[in-house]
Amino acid sequence: MKTVDEHISDILESVGVLPARRLPLAAAHGCALATDVRATIALPGFDNSAMDGYAVRAADVEQASPESPVLLPVTGEIAAGAALPDLVAPGTAVRIMTGAPFPPGADTVIQLEWTDGGTETVAVHRAARRGLHIRRAGEDVTPGSLVLPAGSVLGSTQIGLLAAINVARPPVRPRPRVAVLSTGSELVAVGNAVGPGQIVDSNSHAVAAAAREAGCEVRRLTGVPDDPAQFEAALRAILPEVDAVVTTGGVSVGAHDVVKEVLAATGEVRFERIAMQPGQPQGFGVIDGVAVFTLPGNPVSALVSFELFVRPALRRMRGLTGPDRPRPVVTVAERLTSPPAKRSFLRVLVGRGADGGLVAQSAGGQGSHHLSAAAGANALLVVPEDVTVVEPGDQLTAILLAADPADELLAGPVVDAVPAGAVAPLEANV
Ligand SMILES: Nc1nc2c(c(=O)[nH]1)N[C@H]1C(S)=C(S)[C@@H](COP(=O)(O)OP(=O)(O)OC[C@H]3O[C@@H](n4cnc5c(N)ncnc54)[C@H](O)[C@@H]3O)O[C@H]1N2
Numbered sequence: 414m415k416t417v418d419e420h421i422s423d424i425l426e427s428v429g430v431l432p433a434r435r436l437p438l439a440a441a442h443g444c445a446l447a448t449d450v451r452a453t454i455a456l457p458g459f460d461n462s463a464m465d466g467y468a469v470r471a472a473d474v475e476q477a478s479p480e481s482p483v484l485l486p487v488t489g490e491i492a493a494g495a496a497l498p499d500l501v502a503p504g505t506a507v508r509i510m511t512g513a514p515f516p517p518g519a520d521t522v523i524q525l526e527w528t529d530g531g532t533e534t535v536a537v538h539r540a541a542r543r544g545l546h547i548r549r550a551g552e553d554v555t556p557g558s559l560v561l562p563a564g565s566v567l568g569s570t571q572i573g574l575l576a577a578i579n580v581a582r583p584p585v586r587p588r589p590r591v592a593v594l595s596t597g598s599e600l601v602a603v604g605n606a607v608g609p610g611q612i613v614d615s616n617s618h619a620v621a622a623a624a625r626e627a628g629c630e631v632r633r634l635t636g637v638p639d640d641p642a643q644f645e646a647a648l649r650a651i652l653p654e655v656d657a658v659v660t661t662g663g664v665s666v667g668a669h670d671v672v673k674e675v676l677a678a679t680g681e682v683r684f685e686r687i688a689m690q691p692g693q694p695q696g697f698g699v700i701d702g703v704a705v706f707t708l709p710g711n712p713v714s715a716l717v718s719f720e721l722f723v724r725p726a727l728r729r730m731r732g733l734t735g736p737d738r739p740r741p742v743v744t745v746a747e748r749l750t751s752p753p754a755k756r757s758f759l760r761v762l763v764g765r766g767a768d769g770g771l772v773a774q775s776a777g778g779q780g781s782h783h784l785s786a787a788a789g790a791n792a793l794l795v796v797p798e799d800v801t802v803v804e805p806g807d808q809l810t811a812i813l814l815a816a817d818p819a820d821e822l823l824a825g826p827v828v829d830a831v832p833a834g835a836v837a838p839l840e841a842n843v
């Protein structure tokens with residue numbers, strides 16, 4: 414059987430970074446920069462005041478103290494947005510606001526609290542060194558300097574910086590457009606009556622959510638029947654509009670496994686068995702330049718396969734090169750089993766033990782249909798192929814799945830690793 418790592422490598426070799434596009438800042442949020450961005454302007458753009466107060470000459474207030482304040486006539490006011498402030502004559506003060514251009518002639522700012530706040534004459538209670546509270550032009554960014562290198566992910570601070578240097582449409586790797594398609598004649602759309610033998614289509618919602626969490630624009634295609642011709646027509650129709658297609662179901666050996674039937678026949682998707690649990694039957698191919706992932710239909714299998722195979726591919730398309738999920742070594746709290754010659758990804762809850770170390774406990778049933786147990790997990794415990802029994806105290810790698818694991822686990826307060834209430838015993842891995 415093919416190994417997990419071989420399958421990941423094959424996929425990553427077949428997908429490329431999406432072509433760069435200039436996008437408005439809101440759309441570029443969360444994307445990676447496609448090229449270096451250099452400043453064309455300085456930040457600050459001009460010398461300005463960091464405080465509300467008075468622009469004066471330091472020499473004029475050298476002797477100021479609370480006991481003998483220095484009195485200066487106030488000759489004007491400079492507000493933020495003022496164009497060209499007048500010269501401040503020796504022995505005078507000009508009121509100045511935070512962000513207002515710093516006037517020629519003066520060399521320091523006396524903050525309002527060090528004065529009586531006068532508007533005709535001001536009494537200054539404290540001396541100030543030259544240059545105090547003056548923000549100099551270019552001290553943050555100089556024209557021509559590299560502001561953000563290619564590959565930077567645009568979070569709120571980077572978006573703010575781009576706006577500050579007047580870049581309205583940065584060149585970024587766009588969000589991949591992903592179509593999610595689940596097949597199966599037993600499926601009923603959520604919210605409808607569920608007849609005998611039918612189940613609610615949860616996979617298309619779960620996988621769509623996982624694709625959104627991976628930073629994609631998602632189209633969920635519903636009502637694709639278990640008919641080869643209609644499935645193929647729906648798939649071919651969506652290909653020109655997306656960068657990736659993710660299907661769930663219909664890839665094992667059943668009589669109505671339509672996804673496999675259609676795509677194996679065209680030879681465009683390779684169907685393989687991967688030495689893993691859950692997620693053994695997998696298909697991947699590139700059709701008309703679009704990455705097509707055919708994931709197994711069992712709900713947990715679909716989500717685990719997405720995490721391991723689809724998410725890294727989508728991140729590559731997005732030009733993200735940094736580490737994705739944290740993968741710490743954790744101490745296993747209880748006895749767990751794993752099938753031979755397969756890498757297991759057990760759904761576990763990772764928390765902090767009494768000694769502050771990370772401890773993993775089974776989140777419940779480990780069957781690939783046990784969606785509720787998976788929903789209570791925050792990590793996948795990776796059990797290597799040559800391990801069939803994990804004993805309490807064993808150390809294994811866990812893939813932390815929480816939206817912000819750094820907050821919740823790595824930087825958070827020490828919490829009890831064992832949640833209140835009994836945890837269901839581990840069940841057979843089927
Ligand atoms: N004889 C064999 N049978 C199976 C094998 C095998 O090797 N030999 N592999 C098993 C494994 S492992 C998996 S995983 C599944 C994969 O099956 P398919 O991808 O063909 O998926 P389906 O048969 O369509 O469905 C499997 C299961 O998942 C439920 N399902 C499907 N779609 C959805 C959906 N959109 N929302 C919620 N649940 C869904 C479906 O009802 C089935 O219970 O094959 C095993 N069988």
Ligand code: MOO
Nearest residue numbers: 691692693714781
């Ligand atoms: O391999 Mo299948 O994905 O249910 O367990």
